Amino acid sequence: MTASLLRARPAAWRRAARPWPRAAAAGFAGLVGALGLAPWGLWWLSLPAVALALVLRGHATTRGGAFLTGWAFGAGWFGLGLSWIVEPFLVDVARHGWMAPFALLFLAGGLALFWGAVFAAAHRRGAALLVALWIAAEMARGVVFTGFPWAMPGHVFIDTPVAQLAALGGAPLLTLIALGLPAAALAIGRSLWLAVPALACMAAWIALDPGPAPAPPPDAPVVRLVQPNAVQALKWDPDWLPVFHERLMSLTGQGDVPDLVVWPETALPWLLDQSGEALAQGVAAARGAPLALGIQRREGARYYNSAIVVDADGGVASLYDKSHLVPFGEYVPFGETAARFGIHGLAASEGGGYTPGPGLHPVSVPGIGLALPLICYEGIFAREINAATTTGALRPRLMLLMTNDAWFGHVSGPYQHFAQARLRAIEQRMPMARVANTGVSGMIDAMGRVTARIGLDEMGAVDAALPPRGAAPAYARWGDAPMLALLLALGLAGMRRNRLDRGRAGA
Structure with a gap:
């Protein structure tokens, strides 16, 4: 037939x-x-x-x-x-x-x-x-x-x-x-x-x-997004480290004092316990505003890809360790066996790979409230974000995504990653401050609209009013x-x- x-x-x-x-x-x-x-x-x-x-x-x-x-x-x-x-x-x-x-x-x-x-x-x-x-x-x-x-x-x-x-x-x-x-x-x-x-x-x-984004409330906190544009091939070059560090300092210290300054993932090239002087310089440049940034740290033989919030006195007010690591990037499955064949994680630390943290959880940001930190890859997992954004009094005020999209090239990867950040904001009806090392950085409101932006492969900083948070929608609840x-x-x-x-x- x-x-x-x-x-x-x-x-x-x-x-x-x-x-x-x-x-x-x-x-x-x-x-x-x-x-x-x-x-x-x-x-x-x-x-x-x-x-x-x-x-x-x-x-x-x-x-x-x-x-x-x-x-x-x-x-x-x-x-x-x-x-x-x-x-x-x-x-x-x-x-x-x-x-x-x-x-x-x-x-x-x-x-x-x-x-x-x-x-x-x-x-x-x-x-x-x-x-x-x-x-x-x-x-x-x-x-x-x-x-x-x-x-x-x-x-x-x-x-x-x-x-x-x-x-x-x-x-x-x-x-x-x-x-x-x-x-x-x-x-x-x-x-x-x-x-x-x-x-x-x-x-x-x-x-x-949803139409254009409305004007922010006059009392909305101002968040400064800092994009140093540290090219990945030069990011760890000793000759370029002072250049990128100076960019962070100058961009952080420009203009009026904001309510929060955000730097990208692994913003500093040193481990946390080696970054006292650099952090002190950042606190001085922020002029009293809390500073959120990505940084590597270690505990004994374990290395972590972390995010910290530093208060006006230079103390670490909050700490988060990245929990969802990138396979073959931040760690290699069966790493010891793979290392025998010359296979190592692309972004792995000097210790050979990162250790995952205990899971997503909100952290406190002085003067603003709770924020849900996300490091790079973690921004694509809606299910895990749902589990961490509880309703009621513990629901975060915003999501704080720090990333280094320099790994993703210049054509499609950074734009797709940024688009998914917009989707997370819609799913949670929660604004997101997203800062990338080389872009795209931006402030995203609870409807997924971009209210401030720094383009790909640009150096700069932008001050953005923090948009209001909406009520938890159906997807965030169920x-x-x-x-x-x-x-x-x-x-x-x-x-x-x-x-x-x-x-x-x-x-």
């Missing part, structure tokens, strides 16, 4: 049923779909790309062919969306450059396995089950092997009003829209498959657009539980529909 139907179809359709041409088309669709991610923001290309992947999936005649289609679409998507992953390996080309192509191949190909498995599991099943499994796989991707929830399909909406729905269901809800709209359009009819997603997104655009229930219902409905269709076919 299948062979006769294929013979009756046009030649292009018959080619679509062959696995390798179909995989090539799916890979191209993935590349196009990833253009919806930052910095490109072409979300209106992502929806047709998903629709094409669904059409190609329908032409797979075997479960293996379905897997190949899903894997190829994911490989194209992650291959472009995560292309910045080669940049950290090029900082020290002589030592790590050989790993760059393998990093991209293994990361893109490995993450694409999630999508391939979904397409295989939903082979000859309805779109509802496929979408439910696909979103569940994306949620699992944020947990498995310490998690890497980067470049999710829902991230294409971060720079649009649709992102406001993240306050209800986080990135999984945005992903449901990114996958569900094309699937629904195809189910309605081929003549409407472009019109339905477009009309739905335009309606959401109008209804959800996390992923409602979405999991919705996915379960969607999957069960899809399975029931499949049984009914098979019953009709049998009759």
Whole structure:
């Protein structure tokens, strides 16, 4: 039956049923779909790309062919969306450059396995089950092997009003829209498959657009964001250390005295117990304002990537140790064995790797209240942030993200990282002060709007009024539980529909 139907179809359709041409088309669709991610923001290309992947999936005649289609679409998507992953390996080309192509191949190909498995599991099943499994796989991707929830399909909406729905269901809800709209359009009819997603997104655009950020209250605390622009290849060069340190001092001491000064991750090149003089200079430059900064520290043989808040007297008022470390960056799994083959973490300390802290927790900032410190990579894990931002009196006033995005290059990585910071602000309805070594730095309000910004590869400081915090939204209160229930219902409905269709076919 299948062979006769294929013979009756046009030649292009018959080619679509062959696995390798179909995989090539799916890979191209993935590349196009990833253009919806930052910095490109072409979300209106992502929806047709998903629709094409669904059409190609329908032409797979075997479960293996379905897997190949899903894997190829994911490989194209992650291959472009995560292309910045080669940049950290090029900082020290002589030592790590050989790993760059393998990093991209293994990361893109490995993450694409999630999508391939979904397409295989939903082979000859309805779109509802496929979408439910696909979103569940994306949620699992944020947990498995310490998690890497980067470049999710829902991230294409971060720079649009649709992102406001993240306050209800986080990135999984945005992903449901990114996958569900094309699937629904195809189910309605081929003549409407472009019109339905477009009309739905335009309606959401109008209804959800928060508009421009309002003027801050006159008594809002002023936060100074300091971006020294210390290029990663020179950041630890002894000849450049005084240059970058002087930048921090001069930028901190300019203008009126703010209520808080924030420096980026590993702002000082010395360990905490060796930084007394440098911290004293920073306190003097801050002129009485508390100073928050990233710094390395050690306890015995253990090294930590930490954030501290220094008060006006130069004392450490608060301390946080980064808890979610970057695999193969800040530590290497099975590190002793890997070291025998010359594999070391790219950003590991002189001790060979960092020790994780006990977990995210708010810290006290004099004159402002509680802040939730996040160091670099930790800003992409919505579930962990949810667990640390309790409601009520202990709910932080703001999130304080310190990062060194110089590792991520100059094309897409820093912009995608900044976009995810905006998504975290929406999910929590909480402002975020984000400071990056080379950019992008900015103040983000509780609606995800950027109220102050320092661009990529710029040196500078900006004073930003701290926006108000909103009430804890549904996602901050309940996390992923409602979405999991919705996915379960969607999957069960899809399975029931499949049984009914098979019953009709049998009759």
